[in-house]
Amino acid sequence: MAELAVTAVGADRPGIVAAVAEVLRERGGNVEDSAMTILGGHFAIVLIVASEDEPDDLRDALLAATSQLGLTVSVSRADGSRGAIEPTHLLSVYGADQPGILAGVSRALADVGANVTDLETRVLGADTEPVYAMVVEVVCEAGDALAAGLDTVCEQLGVDHTLRTIDAQTY
Template sequence: MNELAITVIGQDRPGIVADVAEVLARVGANLTDSTMTRLRGHFAMTLVCTGPTAAEAEAALAPLAEDGPLLTTVRVVGGESASTATGEPYLMAVHGADRLGIVAAVTRVLAEAGGNVTDLTTRLTGPLYVLVAEVDLPPGTADDLSRRLTEVATGLGVVVTLRRADSDLL
């Protein structure tokens, strides 16, 4: 079965999610994973679906992009590897005055510890910069990583917290 990664970006307006979902449903696309957000007046959607070929999905989405309000991309992707290493789930939050390099610095520390960012959101509200990330960490690395993150955060003039994530409740 085909597995596709699709992105949709454009000026935010009501109905983008409905328009995209309806078009994809008509060509038999089953949406399996997605993330959608509004970024300073722009809407961004990334989703993974199964079903149609890339050509079928591109043709179905083309009318949404032909007048220029939306940009869509379709790419064939492979299934998630069963051997994908998973770590222990943690939540990291960073907040403080906005400055260049916050995301680069804290994610570098995570990467050097073998951590994997699985979700990351940032917001700038006036002078306050907030970053919230879900990360998978190798077992037994959280205490040392927390210490290293605090060192880097102090140098940036921000505050960082790292805590074990609670299991998702369904």
């Protein structure tokens, strides 16, 4: 079976997960990895599916079954490494909301070779004083360089951050 990457995005409403999952079941697909979330009133799904389908055939079946839900669907080949990626660090960033926080922090991570394995952001608080919050899991062997790079960029951005190592045995 080939691995396919399936994404679906649309206005949040009940039944999206059920509709996608039912198509996959009917076509003999197996969901091997997934992430699903609501972002700004839109529901987003990212799946890795083991399937005998060709990407275009699965996409067409998903579009037909979800036409009433108004989803944007894509399906592509995802054959690749199946090894689990275990994060080594957890980064939290908080500060006054402003453009450029994600760009600055992600550049600092990339500059030391850190691989982002999970990232979530939210704007919290009142509209008059919004606070940007970001939580990032990363894999990085250059812990000292990572800490130094984050200290620099977070100071430049005027945001607070916490970086901690993740002990794989207690995570």
